Amino acid sequence: MSNPQGPAIRTDIPHSARIWNYWMGGKDNYEVDRVVGDASLKIDPDIATMAVQSRQFLVRAVRYLASEAGIRQFLDIGTGLPTMQNTHEVAQAVAPESKIIYVDNDPLVLSHARALLTNTTDEGVTTYIDSDFHHPEQIVSDARNTLNFTQPITVMFMGVLGHARTYDDMLRIVRTVMDAVPSGSHLILWDGTTDSQAYVTLCEEYAKTGGVPYYPRTQDEIRAVFDGFELIEPGFVPITEWRPEPTQVGVRRPISAYGGVARKP
Numbered sequence: 550m551s552n553p554q555g556p557a558i559r560t561d562i563p564h565s566a567r568i569w570n571y572w573m574g575g576k577d578n579y580e581v582d583r584v585v586g587d588a589s590l591k592i593d594p595d596i597a598t599m600a601v602q603s604r605q606f607l608v609r610a611v612r613y614l615a616s617e618a619g620i621r622q623f624l625d626i627g628t629g630l631p632t633m634q635n636t637h638e639v640a641q642a643v644a645p646e647s648k649i650i651y652v653d654n655d656p657l658v659l660s661h662a663r664a665l666l667t668n669t670t671d672e673g674v675t676t677y678i679d680s681d682f683h684h685p686e687q688i689v690s691d692a693r694n695t696l697n698f699t700q701p702i703t704v705m706f707m708g709v710l711g712h713a714r715t716y717d718d719m720l721r722i723v724r725t726v727m728d729a730v731p732s733g734s735h736l737i738l739w740d741g742t743t744d745s746q747a748y749v750t751l752c753e754e755y756a757k758t759g760g761v762p763y764y765p766r767t768q769d770e771i772r773a774v775f776d777g778f779e780l781i782e783p784g785f786v787p788i789t790e791w792r793p794e795p796t797q798v799g800v801r802r803p804i805s806a807y808g809g810v811a812r813k814p
Contacts, residue, residue: 558656563760565712566629566658572600577630577661585758592754593747599806603708603739606788608634610737610810613781613792614703615643618812620735622702624692626652626682626726627709630661636705637668637675645670650692651677682709683718685725701733708806710740711752711763716770723774732813736778739788739808742768748805768807778811785809 563585567578571586578586589596614620621644625636628651637649651662662677669675678691696702704726713719727736741748743765756762772785783790788806 558660563755563758564655564657565755565760565763566653566655569600569708570630570632572597573604573632575630575632577657585755585760589751589755593745593751595745595747595804596751599708599741599804602789602804603806604632604634606739606791606808607636607705607707607737608639609792609794611636611639611703612643614735614737614810615640615647618701618735620701620703621647622696622700623647623649623705624652624688624696624702624726625649625705625707626688627706627712628653628658628662628677629707629709630658637673641669641673641675644673646672648674648696649676650695651675652680652682652688652692653677654679654681682706682722683713685722689726689729698729699731701735702730703735703737704730705737706740707737708740710738710771710774711765712761713764716766719766720774727778727813730813734813735781736775736811736813737808738771738774739806740771741765742771742805742807744768745805771807775809775811778813781810781812 560579561581563581567582568586571578571582623636623640640647640649653659659679667675674695676695678688680688680691706723710719713722743749749765752763752765775785785807787803788808789804
């Protein structure tokens with residue numbers, strides 16, 4: 550018998566989106582997530598910094614694309630739990646008519662999306678798709694119901710592609726979506742890298758908890774996802790180095806999280 554409420558939320562198995570929420574100071578997590586989150590911080594204290602800095606990178610990148618590149622459509626794949634300064638809030642603050650689709654397949658994320666990821670303007674659109682990013686063709690098909698695929702779209706993979714089962718899978722997922730969007734579209738992507746042994750160890754230990762494994766990859770492997778696209782200055786860099794605000798210059802500490810913003814020619 551189908552469950553009209555969707556899949557049950559597992560509170561006995563840790564979930565990366567809820568742990569990430571915990572590291573960012575959120576309250577949408579369970580005891581099992583906090584236990585694993587605290588254990589992870591002992592292995593890699595930088596992971597909480599990565600969580601906070603990744604949101605600041607998202608804000609800067611989305612604001613740039615909305616204000617300077619004129620992008621009005623955003624497809625945020627693997628959005629995670631709503632926190633502060635979500636994609637639609639940043640984009641619609643610049644351009645009220647912006648359309649944003651969030652994509653995730655976690656029942657807790659979706660329940661919060663229904664409640665919290667709502668339009669900040671009358672002109673814009675904010676909606677969500679219940680889908681696993683391992684099925685990018687389905688995401689594209691569903692997104693066509695809301696977005697205009699003859700106009701530029703920004704596709705976002707923010708620290709989620711380590712959940713791709715293989716590196717080839719990761720490339721396939723990104724390229725399938727990017728092949729579907731028109732010239733002038735953009736890709737925002739970042740992920741943790743194998744530069745940090747503490748981060749690698751953290752991912753190995755997380756896999757032992759029963760959570761969906763996260764596979765850290767090298768800088769070169771993540772950089773290769775941008776092949777064929779035009780990287781926007783300053784290029785592929787630590788996320789703390791991507792167009793930092795003036796108040797952030799000189800106060801940042803390097804972390805093993807790399808990414809960039811690129812334009813589809």
